[in-house]
Amino acid sequence: LGLAPAAGPRRTPALELAQELAEELWSAGLPGDLPELEPECRSLLAAFAEGSAALTDCLGRRARPVRLCQGCRGQYSRLLAQYGSIARAVGNSTESHNCAKSILTSDRLQIVVTLSEFFNETWEAANCANCLKNNSEGLSNSTEEFLDLFNKSLTCFEHNLQGQAIDLSPNNYTEVCKNCNETYTKLNDLYNHLQRMNRQGGESAHSAHLCIDVEDAMNITRKLWSRTFNCSLPCSDTVPVIAVSSFILFLPIVFYLSSFLHSKQKKRILILPKRIQSNANLVNIQEKYS
């Protein structure tokens, strides 16, 4: 039944569950009970169960630090294939008895569909396609390059920290900052470059992100760099900024004062209207109504 490879030393609950499911199906598949599930379908379903268990396992294990796209792409593509074979597979006889129908749509819960949708959505959200090659086999060159550089900078960090005393007060990271600055800057630049390329390439909002592995790696490094090591200390030049801004803010005051003092005030010439009672002015009206 193809369950043998899963029976390794590390049996996770998920796998056990999958096997139970498979066994149940096996027993249920006895003649008379569930006549509509063909043996081919049964094996397809078992394979899917196994594949999804493996993928879940992989995803869970690689959740932190995020290595989803690097680690689980094999499982994912296998699962895709398994789902595809279910969806495409046709049973031995008529079309009404094919596996796709009996597995995917014959009950309310449609658990296989739900599972596969969940995996697809996760994969989409992680945007893994972005750091894989077009045929999903292996990481793309830029990603490889990035991860290389990332490992290098981590090594650099470790290396420099080891050289120092074990109890590090927050100010003692200057060594790291100095020595690893080059690698870090390279990494940062590469990341920014990748991001820019990505934004130019894809139009839709979804592909604006890089894949989660790269993003997370960069995030960790940046946090280490600027929060833990406190390396990025931008020069704050408050005095010139205050000077320039107060100069600019001062200009309107000068402008309004000078135009108030020097500009000739606009005068309007009143035109006397032609009326019968030319004294029927405001005062008159006011009297009338008060």
Next chain:
Amino acid sequence: MANVAKKVSWSGRDRDDDEDGRAGETTPLLNGTGPGAAGSGRQLTPSSFLRIGQLSNVDLNEDIHELETELPRQRPNEIPHNEKLLSLKYESLDYDNSENQLFLEEERRINHAAFRTVEIKRWVICAMIGILTGLVACFIDIVVENLAGLKYRVVKDNIDKFTAKGGLSFSLLLWATLNASVVMVGSVIVAFIEPVAAGSGIPQIKCYLNGVKIPHVVRLKTLVIKVCGVILSVVGGLAVGKEGPMIHSGSVIAAGISQGRSTSLKRDFKIFEYFRRDTEKRDFVSAGAAAGVSAAFGAPVGGVLFSLEEGASFWNQFLTWRIFFASMISTFTLNSVLSVYHGNAWDLSSPGLINFGRFDSEKMGYTIQEIPIFIFMGVVGGILGALFNALNYWLTMFRIRYIHRPCLQVVEAMLVAAVTATVGFVMIYCSRDCQPIQGSSVAYPLQLFCADGEYNSMATAFFNTPEKSVVNLFHDPPGSYNPMTLGMFTLMYFFLACWTYGLTVSAGVFIPSLLIGAAWGRLFGISLSYLTKGSIWADPGKYALMGAAAQLGGIVRMTLSLTVIMMEATGNVTYGFPIMLVLMTAKIVGDYFVEGLYDMHIQLQSVPFLHWEAPVTSHSLTAREVMSTPVTCLRRIERVGTVVDILSDTSSNHNGFPVVESNPDTTQVAGLRGLILRSQLIVLLKHKVFVERANLNLVQRRLKLKDFRDAYPRFPPIQSIHVSQDERECMIDLSEFMNPSPYTVPQEASLPRVFKLFRALGLRHLVVVDNRNEVVGMVTRKDLARYRLGKEGLEELSLAQT
């Protein structure tokens, strides 16, 4: 009744020709005086020139019907500009049709089928208005997006560079200079080429639909300047939006297309000639305004209601239906073109220039308990709106009085642009509110002093076009802004927006108002969720929307149309009720203090604007007190010389003349026979339709209505028509051309009665007659607009030369 051949500016400053208008005083009533005698006017007292005018009237035309009046003998009044003035430079539009014999003949000639083609043409024009308005909106949107993107990228790169190296003051200078120079271009074209394109254009269109002819307001040149000006001022980073000007643009497009020609381009396409009169043009302009609103906010129904609320006094369901058609076409055009531009051709996802995004998640619903909170927000919006308007009032008054030279106006706009950039920079510089960059949709994240991988949250509000900031405030997840950031932003942006509105740049006030409101609304929402310990319903985005509605309602005081616009822009009908409540409260509270921004600006420009009703306490005023008198009348068969003299009399620049029976005996009663317009007289003089020439068979053909239409809307000034000495002695027969049945009122009619007739029929001249059908006076728009309900009861505005 105003000067005809004057160039007038809306923006408070005059071209230097305000002396020209009164040049005739020194050399009274001779043909051809005019601009030549400029500069001498100011010393003459109004009373003296009135007297001269009257004496010479008596001299030259004995038959002019006039009443004895006491001439006031007062010193000339030169006063500083204030809000209680009516300018002489604005004329009325003629909504009333002149049913003279030519008109009747034409109607007889055109058969039934021809009228049906006229109807079809109306629909075609409306479709074209929609399409072109949509295309103009697309153009503005795309150009703004690209130019602003370029600017922000340049500044961002610069800031990023200098953050590492030091020297951020250079980035500040770069930003301020870029802004100021872009705004300078935008301001120069407005100030020097077409001042009427300044501002949002909504007050101007409101006046136009009310029936006031604002010079140059619907010209192609204005459109070009408006569109370029909006692009430049938004790219220049001012606290402005591009939505309000769309309404003006739509109106210009409508006026242009419906006339089938452009005087700016000096091209006549010889189509749609039937529509060349004020009545038709005004209907199309209301369609254009609706199309503009619809393109700006993706709100076709809101656009129709805007036209209904703000202007068109004359509605029937066919016109409404056509206007709705134009609106729909406009938003659809914008939507499809922008979808193609954004690369997803068939999904039609951007119906307006600003899109508030979708508010349909679970959290965005509201409960009954929240309604009092919304009403409270309406109150806050009303108070803040009133404060905004009051500040802007003082500022505008100062601008009209002291900053009236174009150079000064340009300098002011540049300064505002530079200060806007500086304030933004300083706020970003001082802010320590950092947010993680992951998962956020910030277009130009500025890191500045934040840790790597984080961006400055103040920069999302300031370092962006206002439209994008509004949408960010609506939709960013809770926690994206800290309260301090929002508070500072609201405060700063409030003053910046208030300072910006009224500059000589074309720019709208909708988006800045929404932005201010969204900022304090979000702040309100955040504090609410603090108070309620983070309840699920206290989503800051929802309160940002309500705050935006409250602030906008508090500033512009629109009611019905704004509710529908907001509803359509959010695409959520369930928000209709709270938005309506918020807008109502904001309007009630705001009206308690000062009036709406647009009405305020209309008043400050001394426009004779007629409100819906006459002042409530004015029933004891009668037509006799309201009317202008004496009236310059013409006889049915009049001497050409007299006509020319009356027309060229610059001191009484009347536009309509009652025609009385041409009785040689002056002692007898001369009853009213009709009304003739200055434009008609000029066309008659130009074609030399004189009785003598007709007798000698010198006239080749009879004048047709087409001759009058061809001259519309800019009739040549009288000075350009040459009448020889001999011709002055000829006679002219007006009976064919005058409107034989002008509207009249008796002297005893009360002001509200006169007002109702005038307003509802869109009249320009209303003749006051006594019981013998003798002309005693004339009521025009300015006679009615003078009376206004002020703080202390009924007020009377004075007429002024502006």
